[in-house]
Amino acid sequence: MTVLHLRPNTWLRRITDRWELIKVTNVHQDGQVDLLLLDGTRTHVPISFLRGAFERADDGA
Known part of the structure; x- marks a missing residue:
């Protein structure tokens, strides 16, 4: 399992048949x-x- 240390302004990517890029803006309890x-x-x-x-x-x- 991948451990993601998420906090606001973290960029995440996923490569499938195309690039996907998303930005974390908030992490809730x-x-x-x-x-x-x-x-x-x-x-x-x-x-x-x-x-x-x-x-x-x-x-x-």
Whole structure:
């Protein structure tokens, strides 16, 4: 299992048939993560959705 150390302003990436890049804007105590997509869309997902699918894309990875 991939361990993601998430905090606001962390960039995450996933490479499938295309690049996907998302920015973490907030991490909630209940396990929800607020995200900003490159097209400007804001959404939230459970942290379990991100584990194993995304990796850190910033220099701190």
